[in-house]
Amino acid sequence: MNEMLLLIILVTAIATGFFLGQKTKNKSRGRKVPLTENSLNKDYFTGLTYLLNDQQDQAIETFMRVLEINPETVDTHIAMGNLFRSKGETEKAIRLHQNLFARPTLSKPLTQQVQLELARDFFAAGLFDRAERLLLEITKAHSDDIRLQVLKLLLRIYEQEKEWQKAIDISGNRLLRDLPEQRIAIAHYYCELAEHLLKQNETIQAKKYLKQALYNDPNCIRANWSTAHLELKNKNIRKGKSLLLRIPQQDKRYYSLVLPELSSIMSEKELSPVLNEALEAFPSQTALSLKTNLIRQKHGARSSLEYLEAYSTRQQSASPYVATLEIQLIRELTPSEDIHGHLTQLEQQLTRYENKQHKSRCISCGFKSNHSPLWQCHKCRSWGTVRPDDML
Numbered sequence: 001m002n003e004m005l006l007l008i009i010l011v012t013a014i015a016t017g018f019f020l021g022q023k024t025k026n027k028s029r030g031r032k033v034p035l036t037e038n039s040l041n042k043d044y045f046t047g048l049t050y051l052l053n054d055q056q057d058q059a060i061e062t063f064m065r066v067l068e069i070n071p072e073t074v075d076t077h078i079a080m081g082n083l084f085r086s087k088g089e090t091e092k093a094i095r096l097h098q099n100l101f102a103r104p105t106l107s108k109p110l111t112q113q114v115q116l117e118l119a120r121d122f123f124a125a126g127l128f129d130r131a132e133r134l135l136l137e138i139t140k141a142h143s144d145d146i147r148l149q150v151l152k153l154l155l156r157i158y159e160q161e162k163e164w165q166k167a168i169d170i171s172g173n174r175l176l177r178d179l180p181e182q183r184i185a186i187a188h189y190y191c192e193l194a195e196h197l198l199k200q201n202e203t204i205q206a207k208k209y210l211k212q213a214l215y216n217d218p219n220c221i222r223a224n225w226s227t228a229h230l231e232l233k234n235k236n237i238r239k240g241k242s243l244l245l246r247i248p249q250q251d252k253r254y255y256s257l258v259l260p261e262l263s264s265i266m267s268e269k270e271l272s273p274v275l276n277e278a279l280e281a282f283p284s285q286t287a288l289s290l291k292t293n294l295i296r297q298k299h300g301a302r303s304s305l306e307y308l309e310a311y312s313t314r315q316q317s318a319s320p321y322v323a324t325l326e327i328q329l330i331r332e333l334t335p336s337e338d339i340h341g342h343l344t345q346l347e348q349q350l351t352r353y354e355n356k357q358h359k360s361r362c363i364s365c366g367f368k369s370n371h372s373p374l375w376q377c378h379k380c381r382s383w384g385t386v387r388p389d390d391m392l
């Protein structure tokens, strides 16, 4: 709800209440109540003056003071608090929702709604402990809708606080268990736990967590990626390689993630056909750079350059990235200062292009990142949706 719409609702709600109040008084007392007797009337016009002077914050505060809290107006109070929160004014939102929450006359469902909004205010203010305490009190609310919102907010807190076990525990709730995307998230929580243990060389428990991850989401690429690292750590190179090679079968974009890893554990003879396969299935900057480097190391810069030129001709397109690789090789082959000056210029132009590039992109919301792998999207917070994105 936008600010102006909410103000209109407030003005109407107060005006209606005021008009009905006047009518009732007139009927019961049989006389006209002078306008000056009603302080509400004065505040109402003060609020209108603020509004006409475009002082919306002051107008809102004045109207909120005038609008009596009762079951009919509580939604407007809640909406106003939410508006403050969305504007980043969390202190005002907290004050308003706390004021509502303290009313003993509110029904239980309304109290729980206010409690949820107050928890959202605390969350927005970074007061996670206070938000968690409030939410835990209403996890057994009667309304499925409220309970689901409570559980989702608790998950956000646990994700933010990296409380992965708590996130797993709460995901066992019936309402969340039925959400397919939550099973994907649970797999990532187990991966988080496993990766933490892997850093401390506790591979046995880490392996159990990774199995749990795959049990919850058999397509979890991250679980395969971490299991491959676990095997490599345990010197099971063959198993590690085979697990890494399995990842691009799930999504070809992941060649860009596994190829650098494979290049450090595979011989030139093993790696070359894998790179050819990758360039065929998903022509990426990573694959082409590794392939050119491999040729350069074995046959020299000239052969590498010839390969790139043939590759460009085959592709029938000029990629700035291919041009960058070509320039690097030409510099290596031609020591002339004149050519170097010209190439430096070209390189600077291409570097500017390169700097605009990103390594990965979220397939859910389009968020671009320079990190890879990135398992949770920073924008939409989905798990496993940020994929490598360096296609030529």
Ligand SMILES: [Zn+2]
Residues within 6 Å of the ligand: 362, 363, 364, 365, 366, 367, 377, 378, 379, 380, 381, 382, 385
């Ligand atoms: Zn996203």
